[in-house]
Amino acid sequence: MSSSTWAAEASLRRSYNPFRLLARWLGNVPIADPVDRRNAPMTQVLLLIFCIGTPLLSIPRWVMLMHGVMPIDYLIEGITLVSTLVPLTSLVLLRRGRFKLAIGLFLAMSLALMGLSYGLTGLDEELHVQVTHVFPIVLGGLLLNRRALWLILLALLGILGLGAAVDIMHDASGSHGPHIVTFLRSGIGFAVVAVILDRAVSALRETLSLANRRGEELQHMRHALEQEIIEKERSQSMLVQSQKIEAVGRVSSGLAHDFNNILGVIMGYASRPDAIDKHKVAVDSLDGIKLAAQRGALAVRRILSLGRIEQNASEVFNIHAAIEDMLPLIQQIFGKRIELRAQISEQALLVRLNRVEFELALLNIATNARDAMPDGGVFSLKTDARDGQVVLTLADNGTGMAAETLDRLFEPFYTTKPNYLGSGIGLAVVKRFVDEAAGHIEVTSEPGHGTTLNLVLPLANEAQQLVAPASVLGLNLLLVEDDETLRTLLADALRSAGAHVLAAGNRQDAIRLAQRAETLDLLISDFHLPDGTGGDVLEQVGKLHPKMRFLLISTNETLKTTFSAAHPAIQVLAKPFAPLKLVATVASMAGIKPT
Template sequence: MTNPILRPIVAWLRDIPGGDDTTRGNGVALQLLLIMIGSSLPLIWPYRIAALIHPLTRSDWIDLCTDSIVAASAWVGVVKIRRGDVQGATRLFVASMLLSQALTYVQRGLMSSMLDQTYVVLPIVLGGLILGRRTLWRLYGLLIVLFAAGGAADVSRLAAKGAQHPMMGAINVLPLALSYLAITMVLDQCVSTLRGSVMAAERRGLRLEEMNRVLEDEIAAHKNAREQLIHAQKVEAVGRLAGGVAHDFNNILSVIEGYAEAREESDDPAVLRSALYGVAAAARRGAAISRKLLSFGRRDVARLEVIDLKRALRDARQVLRQLFSQGVALSVDIADDARYVRFDPEQLELMILNIAANARDAMPPDGRFDIQVTRLSPEHVRMAFRDDGQGMPEHVRQSVFEPFFTTKPAHAGSGLGLAVVRDVVRSHGGTVGVESLEGRGTTLLVDLPALAGHGDNVLRPSPLIHTLLVEDEDVLREMWSRRFEAEGFLVVEAGSGTQAMRLAAELAHTLNLVVTDLRLGDNDPDAWTDQLRALLPEVPILVVSSHFPPTIQRTKGVGILHKPCSPDLLVSEATKLVETSWRRGLRGEDVAAASHGG
């Protein structure tokens, strides 16, 4: 019950602008002291006046004036602290206390003022703790002067009364001076130790801050070097594939040239139309090769996806075929329970090509390169890359993953390949090792975290679902796109049927989902899903419309959602459709594998 009441008060006391933590801490304590003194002194005097039998004497009036000065300085000091001037508030309050003490000593003398030492102790304590050691000793000197003035007033008063020993009025000056000297020395030592500790802590903080900056620079440099290493290896991989790519492009150009000559051989529209279709198909094949090259040359951020290794290695096999000579036997064997991992697809291809390129350089022209994927354990999948090349001696095997280590001549290799493989595998939570004997070939073992996905287990789709969003209403399309992207989808937008078909053809190999309106203005609503299904047979399609013709039905891979619908419902239905399609694909492929095995 107390904390909620005190919390805003404490927050107000700590809300002091400027200064360091020590100054603000001193300001909190000083505020409490000044508020207490500024409040208590005005309340004491009405009680004293009511309790007095006789009228106020001259001494009482002087005490009232001095207390008023101290109370007023206390409230002015609070205002100064609220403005961030903690030291100014301290100087003002200490000065008012010393002035009050001086007036009291001169009026009453030292002996009659010794009962209340508050006005003596507070200035020296506050001055030492807040204003520093030099001010502490100056305040001690002023106190000695005040003690002497008070003692002189007592001596003068005793002499006026005809006392035999008037110097007895100054008897307390020396003991007081020695007592406050001890207090001042203790305060000086404490303040010195405290300030030394604070300065040492500040120096340590500065050193830690500097070390942190150096560490951040080193981390940034390491990250940059790693990115440069991977990028350099991508460029090297492109260079090694240049021969095979040039061969493919020459074939494509020959096909285009052959179809182009058809216009000179025949004026039949059907022949010309067939030739144009052939040119378009060849162009699409060339575009696919271009995208493959561009994916090697870009420095992209890692994009983790759930990857079907059977499909990925099937696509990579075509590239590997260009990498190896025609005499090399190439085989790929993937266990059904070890097909799925979470990996960046481009870095997976980069890893495979680097391993294959190193194997190619160690193999004979009629050698053999095998890729085998098995379930190593419930938590790991193992990819084994075997070649029947010349193998490695032990000292080479131990250094094979070091950057720039190579056994080739300087012009024949950079020594980056397997170092990049190691970094890529580690960045995806895996491990890599090598088994090799000289003269008996080499096996590179890549162990990756496995995903559930066999049998009845649920395999979650990739958090980055590549989605084609088709909607001709700009505002609605923009709103849905923002909502999908907020949930981790990678969205490509299309505002018409023509644009959607073009994008679907270009992105067919990467799309995971299509979300589309049924009536776009330039499409046939009755045949729209059939057109998309023909182009994207394995991609789930979520159709969103206010009216559905009888020909549109919810079937395998096609979902239906009626407008109007909320963005949350849209994202939920899209996610369910992708998950269902993924699970159905797994079961269908398992059944197919079993039937082939039988």
């Protein structure tokens, strides 16, 4: 048998599957309301059960009637006939799209039969099957509406009252109390079911209605937005898409390459077996891990800073000290095949720059120099002061650059390296940093003769002074950070510096701690929290402690502009950072001088 013949026969078998045919028949009803249309198949099954089940259950009785075993009871036979014809009529109405009328007729029959039964036997005789009498309430509440639900409840209470009256009339002792208690107990039970069902169904229908309206609105909005985008960007969509793909590919490959190296360094230092027994080896390993982490943080900043407008975080610092701090990290980038020569004077040269961006510039230039010396070489670094400026000279004896490459050196995403080595954004970041610092870059390079970059930066004027190391001794702080490990690390650093720290992992815990605290000098909060944002914490805790200052922790430093108008005391500290950086920032905000 060929595969096509087998597939055709399988399709034929599926098309004649009785269950599939029944499901298709049940779902094919002309009902407009989506909720009623969804309930129609199961309702039809219920009506079919009554139409077929009632005559089937009557067969044994009819057999006995035919053999004269028992006399005919016209009341029972009438009830059987009604219990068959009314569901059948309801089914026909439902198949014609009269859903509400079909359910109403079926429920009216059920209540009438229940009233007849209670009127004949009384309330006490019906208690053992009373749980089934909740059925009309459930069916009316789910399939009809609130009005029908409460009307059915009233009808049931009337039927219960009828049954209780019958019991009282047939009670020879004349005691009415037990029958009234039974009536009240049954009525309250039915009422509780009705209230619960009413609340649940109302909430469900409201939610469904709201979701449907919202879905329609979103559908219209999406369609309008799609049309707008198509009209506005049709002429250049292919060009923009190709540029995005190229940029993402370059950035991701370069970043993946950098982080693979960083993770390799960290894993290598962390798994050194001799670090357990040798103190110096352990200290060296920790230093190596710290440098690798700094390198990873700078790599992330290199990506974020390219297209982000950050707040100016300039500070006055000694450029020689900053370079000295970066030399171990630069040497780690070079490895053993490149010699690092640094001529750093002991004389302090003060500059007012964004220190993080300055360190990032050094890292980017060093990385490019390394890639330009694949077989090893020499990288030299020296500084010189002239005419109120500091000239930082960085030179390598690598492959150099041709004129056409030199012309596009600072163009974002331009690179001559393989995709797995470069993203083309490093020197663009350097150029932006130098321009924002009111400086300029001088570049000389020739193929085969290496490259020299002179970063010319302004010195700090006499009015600008270095800020002395600060202390947070005695400050009352509230720290909110959802990452438990980072929260513990930062809290320990602040406590070691002399601060009193309350630590919370989410917005609600922070508010509870703030309510119990007598005074808070400063609130430190991550912007992204599990149950809100740092802005939410600021708004609620600020009402409890109006004189408190606020430090927001986030990768997005532009958040300061969002809150600065309403809260002038707010500051933003960009992640990632060392705990000592947090301590210094907190002390600076509080205006505490060293003791």
